[in-house]
Amino acid sequence: MSAMIECINLSKSYGNKKALKNISFEIQSGQPIALVGPNGAGKSTLFGLLSGYMAATSGEARIFGHKVGSPELIGRIGALPQDALFDPNLTLLQQLSYLARLQGYSRIDSLKEAARVLELMQLADVHKEKITALSHGMKKRVAIAQALMGSPHLVLLDEPTAGLDPENARNIRQQVTELSGETTFIVSSHNLSELERMCSQVMHLEQGELKALQAIGSVSDMVTNDASQVLDYLTLRLQQKDSDIHNKIKQLNSVQNVSIKHDDEFIIAYDRQSNIALDQDLLKLLAAESVSYRQIIQGQSLEDQLFMKTNN
Amino acid sequence: MNKSTQQLPLTQTWLIAQQELLASFASRRGLFVTSIFILIWVWLLFYPIRFSAEAMNNPVGNSFILSILNLLGLEPLKDWLLAEFAVYWAVALYLFPAFSLFMAADQMISERKRGGLRFLTLRCSRGQIFFGRFLGHMLIQSGLLIITLVITYLLLIINSSQYWLEGLQIIPLLLLNLILVTSPFVALMSLLSVLMNSVRMASLMAVIILVISGVIINMLAVYFPLLSVFHYWIPGMQVESMAQVSPSIALLSSWIPVLQSVSFLMLGYGLFKRQAI
Numbered sequence: 001m002s003a004m005i006e007c008i009n010l011s012k013s014y015g016n017k018k019a020l021k022n023i024s025f026e027i028q029s030g031q032p033i034a035l036v037g038p039n040g041a042g043k044s045t046l047f048g049l050l051s052g053y054m055a056a057t058s059g060e061a062r063i064f065g066h067k068v069g070s071p072e073l074i075g076r077i078g079a080l081p082q083d084a085l086f087d088p089n090l091t092l093l094q095q096l097s098y099l100a101r102l103q104g105y106s107r108i109d110s111l112k113e114a115a116r117v118l119e120l121m122q123l124a125d126v127h128k129e130k131i132t133a134l135s136h137g138m139k140k141r142v143a144i145a146q147a148l149m150g151s152p153h154l155v156l157l158d159e160p161t162a163g164l165d166p167e168n169a170r171n172i173r174q175q176v177t178e179l180s181g182e183t184t185f186i187v188s189s190h191n192l193s194e195l196e197r198m199c200s201q202v203m204h205l206e207q208g209e210l211k212a213l214q215a216i217g218s219v220s221d222m223v224t225n226d227a228s229q230v231l232d233y234l235t236l237r238l239q240q241k242d243s244d245i246h247n248k249i250k251q252l253n254s255v256q257n258v259s260i261k262h263d264d265e266f267i268i269a270y271d272r273q274s275n276i277a278l279d280q281d282l283l284k285l286l287a288a289e290s291v292s293y294r295q296i297i298q299g300q301s302l303e304d305q306l307f308m309k310t311n312n
Numbered sequence: 313m314n315k316s317t318q319q320l321p322l323t324q325t326w327l328i329a330q331q332e333l334l335a336s337f338a339s340r341r342g343l344f345v346t347s348i349f350i351l352i353w354v355w356l357l358f359y360p361i362r363f364s365a366e367a368m369n370n371p372v373g374n375s376f377i378l379s380i381l382n383l384l385g386l387e388p389l390k391d392w393l394l395a396e397f398a399v400y401w402a403v404a405l406y407l408f409p410a411f412s413l414f415m416a417a418d419q420m421i422s423e424r425k426r427g428g429l430r431f432l433t434l435r436c437s438r439g440q441i442f443f444g445r446f447l448g449h450m451l452i453q454s455g456l457l458i459i460t461l462v463i464t465y466l467l468l469i470i471n472s473s474q475y476w477l478e479g480l481q482i483i484p485l486l487l488l489n490l491i492l493v494t495s496p497f498v499a500l501m502s503l504l505s506v507l508m509n510s511v512r513m514a515s516l517m518a519v520i521i522l523v524i525s526g527v528i529i530n531m532l533a534v535y536f537p538l539l540s541v542f543h544y545w546i547p548g549m550q551v552e553s554m555a556q557v558s559p560s561i562a563l564l565s566s567w568i569p570v571l572q573s574v575s576f577l578m579l580g581y582g583l584f585k586r587q588a589i
Contacts, residue, residue, distance in 0.1 A: 053430055054588035077434050084427030089338040098331050102324055102435040146431055 004029040010059035019045040021208040034195035035188040037205035043188045051079045078147035078155040086131040093127040103150040117145035137164045157187045196302040232272040233300040238264040239292035324436040325444040332448025365395035396468040409497040416449040416501040418511045429589045446502045485559040496547035496572035503580035
């Protein structure tokens, strides 16, 4: 099966500044994918190239086997572009139904489709408003609604929840999760805990380079000398800091390494094949030592996975 | 349900043209320019055109108006049977292209600046957007032409009802001529919509191209006569001669605006295809 997205030596320069440097990767369709990286890492540029908003300086990007910008891709990709605004003179329904008509809907069906996506974004009651009458968060939701129109196979969301209140951000996450069966989402955001909840893979860009494309929560770790050994993780959060427990956790069977993230948070790397019940051993240890815990999480957080420099 | 676009490319181009029509009249700028246009035409039709037509129908006692027509080089208009349309022809040949420069100036600039084109490019090709916008503005110009032609016809009926059939016959000919004359101006604005970053700059650049390029070509042609061929790239270069002949003869020069329009559109599309939006 060919990859959903295939990028080969993709580069983009703005004058002398290289926004993307020869990145190559393949992504299969399926669960949502997180795109992370600091400001200026090249996330929006990558989205722009995949959406055909701009041409690559060199290299090639293919989606569903077709070169980006090919007529075969029309209507199969949805995108939330950063900072794009609708026409201030037309109502939401007028604009969304027009976009739906361009996607092949009849006049009547286009109105239904526009109403459907507005309903998904909880904007049904403002369908007769113009974009200028809406708040920043509502404008963002309208732009997300247009990305979902026609149920495209691939949806690129560039910071979909930035500027949204918690309830609406939650709704966006919920929609992404619900629709991810038929649609593959690629979501960029600075909110790592949000991405962690929505996505199963992460793509990490930094200074225009692809640092990692991997599953969230697991990684082939460098702690062990055996490069082929894949370690699993438990994240332990305590009610109160307790430095003594650190060494005792290290003594547990199969534990390879215990990193201290904060005084009250430990990341435990272990060999799951030699002890599948480490979580139970850990609970027993905590009970025996009368240490109260807040959370035990399978895996490590996305933030830890990508950025953490821990103390051992 | 996934709804991939399976429409004919022309269907989408037509949809974009229709939307341009709607958006142009929905915008404050569109309404402003249209209102000015209507006001000027109402004034033109009910004063200069009516009086000139009356003077041409009854030369006695109207020598002043006729001498102005002569002065403007519009003497041949006196031979027209339909005086109202004769004056309309002379005025419309200049006014419609001039207005189209301002009405068609914002084919894409505002939308590109606010990022709105990004909503379109995943649903249709850049060619459909570019040519759809041009078509939309040509429809606007055609609509306005039809309105003014109908009003002129009504004037004709009021003044000289015996020519009702001749009036009906000349309308399509005038319309075709004026659409052709206006098209390179709209096409030039399509090109400038791609090149310029503000509507004001696009309009200004159009005026500069129309006024200054003629002067420059004239100056250069003194030393390099072959360069006078570049006159053919200036929209409206044939209008002066068209104003002095009948619409059927004027059609003979229609290849000039057609060639100009095709050139501007091809150049504009070539640039838009590669432009970052």
